[in-house]
Amino acid sequence: MLNTSMILAQEEEPSPVLPHVSEIILGLVAFLILLWLLKKYAVPRFEKLYEERTAKIEGGIEKAEKAQAEAEQALAQYKAQLAEARTEAAKIRDDARLEAEQIKEELRAEAQEEARRIVAQGEAQLQAQRAQIVAELRSELGRNAVELASRIVGESLEDEARRRGTVDRFLAELEASGNGAGARK
């Protein structure tokens, strides 16, 4: 076929639709070699790559989902902790307020107590001083009265027993009349 075609080509225009056997054989062999090479080497490599890539992407997605779930969990945990801390803080604040109130109350009571005590003490002291002064005045007054009386009388009222009785009786009378006047007022 090839030879006839070549002869045809030399003599006249060859027919383009008549195939050359040599070209059919060469085309087939060349194609089969290419097919074999691709099938044996290229395609398995690419398919393997595709599988790896798919696995990698799927793994990546899975990992991302896991990370997201973890993050959400952590967020929920933080929120719970925050709420807990808030309630605790409120509780502490309330406690503190309560305690402060209590302390204030105690201090006030203590201060009042102290004040009452001081007042009482002062009163007692005053009472004591007054009694003392009254006693002193009474003895002074007695002595002065006796002296004055002795000067007036011109004689010493030596008789101690008598003197005491007289002065005391006088003072008692004075006191009684003073009290009576006070009551009348």
Place this chain on the structure above:
Amino acid sequence: MGALVLTAAEGGEFAPPGVGDFFLPPIFLGVTKPMVLVVFSVIIIAAFFLITSRNLKIVPSKMQFAAESVYDFGRNNIARDQIGSQDFRPFVPMILALFTFILVNNIFGIIPFFQFPTMSHIGFPLALSVLVVYPVYHYVGIRRHGLGGYLRNQLFPSGVPKPIYLLLTPIEFFQKFFFNPITLAIRVFAAMFAGHLILLVFTIGGEYLLLEAGGALKALSAVSFAFAILLTFVEALIQVIQAYVFAVLSAGYIGMALASDH
């Protein structure tokens, strides 16, 4: 071609390019240009895929990305779409080989120095369609459905009124067993043949006008060359489309043979 133009120039008469331009004398010992180109195409494609796939990474480099794009196109856009996602895997190498083999051999038509679409010699596409695609799709069909089941599937499509089979069955028969492989080969052959011839017409015509025509006609050679360049781009598109069509139809035949319901 050079010799042809030279004689034309000497004779001073325009000789239009013809079929003879597709059958150049052998380079040596009966080895012709398309034969060399076919061998070369196999080397180019094999080298491309073997080198780029030698160290594939999850994150591709530029070369790997290019190879992956081609592989992806053959695998997903042609094989998987036509054959179906369950059965396409065993046919990926074949579809990929068909697509790249025809693509590179077609593209040879516009690459400087090669400048010859191998598929314009009908022997090459015929070898692919009649000796590769044709036996493969019948074989996988028969293996899947059994001989009887396969023939029933192919020749008696379901959902048709009975009398129609009188008409339909012979048509289906001739189509499945004769015309499919023949038209598959002729489609790419004719496109490459015609495309190359048109490029020759405009190139040789432009050359003739430039060298031989007188006066104002010389300027027309520029138009002719411009058309040759323009058509080269058109041709590039057609070459890619034809390779794609061949691969898609091959995958489609396989898919139809495997499909249980027509």
